[in-house]
Amino acid sequence: MRHPRPRLRALLPRPALALLASSAFAGFSYRHLSTTSNTTNDAGADEESPVLHPRLFTGYRLAERRSVGSGDGRGGIFVLRKDGGEGPSLEDWWTNKVWSVEVKQPQLQIARAYTPLPPIPYDTTTTITTTSADATPASTATAASATSPLRFWIRHAGEVSAYLHRLAPGTSNVSLRGPHAEFSLPPNTSDVLFLAGGTGIAPALQVAHALLVKRGEGGAERVRIMWAVRRREECAGGVGDVGGEEEGRWWGWLKGGRGWGGGGGGGGTVGEGEELGEIVREIEALKRAVRPGRKFEVQYFVDEEGSFIQPGRPEAQPEAQKQSGAQTPHPTKLILLAGPDGFLDAWAGRKLWAEKGEVQGPLRGALSRMDLGGWRVWKL
Numbered sequence: 001m002r003h004p005r006p007r008l009r010a011l012l013p014r015p016a017l018a019l020l021a022s023s024a025f026a027g028f029s030y031r032h033l034s035t036t037s038n039t040t041n042d043a044g045a046d047e048e049s050p051v052l053h054p055r056l057f058t059g060y061r062l063a064e065r066r067s068v069g070s071g072d073g074r075g076g077i078f079v080l081r082k083d084g085g086e087g088p089s090l091e092d093w094w095t096n097k098v099w100s101v102e103v104k105q106p107q108l109q110i111a112r113a114y115t116p117l118p119p120i121p122y123d124t125t126t127t128i129t130t131t132s133a134d135a136t137p138a139s140t141a142t143a144a145s146a147t148s149p150l151r152f153w154i155r156h157a158g159e160v161s162a163y164l165h166r167l168a169p170g171t172s173n174v175s176l177r178g179p180h181a182e183f184s185l186p187p188n189t190s191d192v193l194f195l196a197g198g199t200g201i202a203p204a205l206q207v208a209h210a211l212l213v214k215r216g217e218g219g220a221e222r223v224r225i226m227w228a229v230r231r232r233e234e235c236a237g238g239v240g241d242v243g244g245e246e247e248g249r250w251w252g253w254l255k256g257g258r259g260w261g262g263g264g265g266g267g268g269t270v271g272e273g274e275e276l277g278e279i280v281r282e283i284e285a286l287k288r289a290v291r292p293g294r295k296f297e298v299q300y301f302v303d304e305e306g307s308f309i310q311p312g313r314p315e316a317q318p319e320a321q322k323q324s325g326a327q328t329p330h331p332t333k334l335i336l337l338a339g340p341d342g343f344l345d346a347w348a349g350r351k352l353w354a355e356k357g358e359v360q361g362p363l364r365g366a367l368s369r370m371d372l373g374g375w376r377v378w379k380l
Contacts, residue, residue: 065169068278069234075155077278093179095214097205100180105160112160115202117151118209118287127152153199182380190331192223196338201227203380222295230303236277241297268284311366338380352380
């Protein structure tokens with residue numbers, strides 16, 4: 001997800017660690033951190049901290065790895081635990097930000113950032129109960145500790161990812177640095193449409209978790225994720241919340257009246273008799289944690305089945321904005337995107353490099369040809 005693509009370089013005596021794909025949502029190109037001593041990322045690559053730290057690396061243990069997919073798309077859910085030691089609370093990060101942590105590859109002295117999956121109970125048989133819009137679900141009340149496990153979906157691709165897949169669960173240590181904010185969620189966010197490609201589902205679930213579960217007052221009314229993957233095995237058992245002709249289109253959704261079920265997350269999202277894939281189980285657990293009165297939908301699109309996200313009818317959107325704006329004064333409506341380069345190119349264009357780092361760059365792709373009214377687009 002980087003443009004242009006600088007070469008990877010080795011760590012010298014005092015420079016910062018080279019960092020791959022800071023948002024880590026599916027890109028595999030590289031960027032390098034500043035070598036000046038007054039930057040927050042210029043910590044010595046060999047220094048260690050006993051707790052999670054934005055400038056120093058901290059040792060975590062690889063507690064578990066669960067397989068996801070096969071072939072070129074193979075990967076796994078990695079569970080990293082911090083054994084002992086107290087750290088800063090991650091409560092604000094889980095509530096208000098999309099964030100990542102860096103993982104160090106010690107042999108090559110490079111790092112890549114990965115986006116944690118939200119701390120939703122993995123066991124899909126667990127029932128989560130909330131009593132009011134301002135109550136914090138019991139399942140998430142203690143999940144924001146810096147010593148709680150961090151979980152990631154990591155594909156077997158790239159130097160750092162390949163290194164992680166070679167580690168033996170149970171005893172192997174992994175060095176983390178962070179957290180690092182990728183995006184701060186506005187306090188008055190009312191609606192989110194998230195276009196996710198591949199591992200871009202991780203930040204999408206962070207957003208849904210923050211706005212529909214963690215936040216009391218100021219949480220979103222509705223979040224819809226449209227998730228595109230290459231193979232069905234990556235989303236095994238997942239069935240979209242909207243079917244038929246409207247499945248891949250969002251123009252009706254922008255009107256605020258189509259495709260929404262009651263309660264936390266529409267019915268019919270799990271294939272009957274199918275074993276759920278790891279990520280679908282994450283999604284279903286998150287749906288059960290949604291606060292009453294808020295709405296969460298996920299649509300699945302699989303390349304090998306010929307199903308793709310469609311922009312729908314852009315001419316219908318100006319009217320949609322008038323209706324939405326009349327219901328809630330000055331809300332923030334977001335269209336967020338995360339995915340591989342080709343996915344971003346098609347929908348909004350990639351982020352660009354500037355003197356001080358990455359910038360959003362101009363809006364291109366399909367979204368640039370649509371009248372989005374008051375919806376704000378942000379590329380992660």
